[in-house]
Amino acid sequence: MFHLTRRFQAGLPLFWLAAGLFDSLMLLALPSLALLAWLLLRHLRIVRMVGVAPWASVRFARHVMVDDLMRLSAHVLLSPVLYLCGGIIGAAL
Template identity: 45%
Template structure:
């Protein structure tokens, strides 16, 4: 469950560049929105598995949620300049 987040977070900058290359600024919000929904659904799953366990387990679930949302915010902010890098790469292609 936790190993997939590394792959998702690694794909967000690449997605920003590809969206910039495609010239679709409205699509820039889609990868972070899908990632946020996955993180929130995963938090619900973790909390359901914790159930009525001790407070440290609930604290772990909170830690995972806050850590993932913090990384998502940073990668979303870093995705904006990467969008413009992709857009600039598109401008370098010769017109066909």
């Protein structure tokens, strides 16, 4: 569950570069929204496990959610640069 999130976040720059290559603004927002939905579902799953799993607690769920949202926001700040680089590469091809 936690390893998948890091892999998804590592793939975001490639999606934004591809969105620039295809010159599609809709593709720019799609990976971020999909990852945000994944984070929300994972947060709800952790909160449901409170009381059942020994590692799950509300504080842990909040910590994980805030950490992942901060990481996602840092990646999103990078997205316009990668989109423009992809557009330049697409125009050159």
